[in-house]
Amino acid sequence: MKDFSALLDRLAYTPSRNDKLRLMVDYFASAPDPDRGYALAALTDGLFFRVPFRRIFAEMLEARVDPVLFKLSRDYVGDTAETISLLWPAQEEGQDPPRLADVVERVRHANATEIPQLLTGWLDRLDATGRWAFELLTGALRVGVSARLAKTALAQWSGKPLSEIEEVWHGLTPPYLPLFAWLTDQAPRPDTSGSAVFRPLMLSHAIEDRELTAITPGDFVAEWKWDGIRVQATHQKGEKRLFSRTGDDISGAFPDVVEALPDGVVLDGELLVLRGDDVAPFNDLQQRLNRKTVTAAMLKSHPAHIRLYDLLFEGGEDLRPLPFMERRARLEAWHAKHTPARTDISEVVGFDTVAELEALWTGARETGIEGLMLKRRMSPYLAGRPKGHWYKWKRAPLMIDAVLMYAQRGSGKRSSYYSDYTFGAWREGETGAPELVPVGKSYFGFTDEELKQLDSFVRSNTVDSFGPVRQVAPKLVFEVAFDSVHRSTRHKSGVAMRFPRIHRIRWDKPAAEADTLQAVQALIAD
Structure with missing residues (x-):
């Protein structure tokens, strides 16, 4: 557990992608099995816990720390796991920290009444860094590592192609012993042929x-x-899956399209929500993303659909070496034969x-x-x-001038800066006076030097604070670029932007001259 805790701590404070890769490579090379397999699972959100650990941790701390102190500390730190790691009163010294594999296995097989006692014993034996590493149990590691980056580290360490690692990934489970045996040349590559596993997508360049x-x-x-999300749909050996472009299994959120797939096929396409024959705004699709399951009402109100681009496998035959036009002809013939529901070409x-x-x-x-x-x-x-x-060749972005309303601390190298910005547009308030309503949020589009200037502005113009968030006096204008804007009942303004980014900081423009909500609404493509 000590080595894994040190890895997480270093990853959290390491901004460079290459340095993060080096840290993971060193860990995978030195950590024993099955510790490194469980560490890999934690980094890629592959652990199997379904226990309300955050609530359990909070209840455990209530007996040891004043609840008012905990609430104030949680508001300042902005993260429950980190707050607990800092406030927990360590009691036992001189004991060796537990092994990562022991923690995972014992929690995995424990019943609900045993878990608080187990956690208490481990937390008492760990320092603050080790206690923070227990965030792995909550499934919410915030160390700037994606699943793909972790797989890239495996490829760099082992010398095996990343594409081959991705192709066997979904056929394996933690602690990935067959995977590490192959990566260390102690066993052949795990055989997942014919299984419903992810095949790395072919991507494009901006022209x-x-x-x-x-x-x-x-x-x-x-x-x-x-305007949807790129997906890969597969039905092989009776198993049906839908993967995102990064290889995440999103089948649970889209059973309607998965169930329609005939056997023996791997397809490449765009996941959409349709309204009749028309593609619905991306915001409609977003209502179904990031869900483990989906309700019958959502299936009916937001029907999913795959617009097919390519056919990768058919009946066990790998079509990827064929020219695009041959694959296209095979796709058209396959679709005409099977006509699966919720798909078109x-x-x-x-x-x-x-x-x-x-x-x-x-x-x-x-x-x-x-x-x-x-x-x-x-x-x-x-x-x-x-x-x-x-x-x-994406269409040219839309632009508006918006006013900075709120700022929040970033993570990693930005953890000391207010770098996440919520901006708004003007509308007429209930009293007739103009008021700002949030229309978007962004944390990129500016240089490091501009970030320092923005952080200084936020600190000098804060009018209120809410935990890690500061409300800023309405003085600064951002020129915001975005791909599209859609109606949204989830936001006070009634609109949601697609891919907003800060195009320019308008230090020169008075906030009163920023755009109105009506101007933003006029950009909605109904």
Whole structure:
């Protein structure tokens, strides 16, 4: 547990991606089995606990710390697990900390009444860093490591291709003993052939002007770029799964599309919500994302649909080496034969000249489409982001001027800065006076030097605070870029932005001259 705690502590305070990789590589190389397997599971959210640990921790602390002190500390720190780690009164010294594997296995097999006693004994034997590492039990590690980054560390450490690690990943479970045996050349690669596992997606590059002018129409086809999320759907050996572009299993949130899949197939497509024949705004799809399960009412009100792009496997045959147009023909023939519910095929858009392509791109926003995809006819399906094969050409962003309303501390290297910003637009209040309502939030789009200036501004212009959040006097204007805006009943303003980012800081512009909510609403594509 001590080594794992040290790893988490260093990861949390290490901003560099390469340095995070180095830390994980060193840990996987030195930690024994099965500790490193459980550490990997914790980093990739693969632990299997279904216990309300945050509530249990809080109840345990109530007997040891004044509840008012705990509440005030929690508001300041902004995280329950970190607050508990700092406030917990360690009692026993000189005892060895528990092994990570022992903690996981004992909690896994304990009943609900035994867990508080187990946790108390371990917390008493650990320092603050070790106690904070118990956040792994809550499934909410905040150390700036994605599942893909952890798999990348495995690839760097072992020398095995990342694509091969991803292909066996969903066929294995913690503590991943067969995986580590293969990575250390002690056993062959785990056999997941024919299983419903994730195959790494082929991704595109944003097209540059020089690349656009060099496009030969006869070598490429175009497709519309739909505003959903990229998914891979698979049904093999009777098992059905739906994966996100990063390999996360999202089947539980979309049983309607998963159940419609015929056997023996792996498909690439865009997950959407449809309203009749029309694609609903992304906000509708977002209502179903990040859910373990979905209600019958949600299935009916937000029907999911996959717009298919590609066919990767059919009947056990791997089609990825084939040229794109051959795979496309196979996809069309397969779809005509099976006609699975809640699917269709993305339209191929014809063009003879680059000028025609530019005209299609220009009209994309008016038709509610995110842009265009350009795919080389002869491209095999290659994992990752190979150059020169697929291009994306997103429509130009929308812009508004918004006023900074709230700021929150960041994480990692930004933990000392107010770097997450909520901004608003003006509307007429109940008294007739103008008031601000939040319309979006962003934490990127500015330089490190600008971050220091913004942090200083927040500290000098705070009018109220709510735990880790500060309310800021309405003085500073952001020029905000975003892809689209949609109606939303979840937000006070009634709108939700898609991919907002700070395009420019308008130190020169008076806040009273920022845009109104009515101007934002006018940008909604109904």
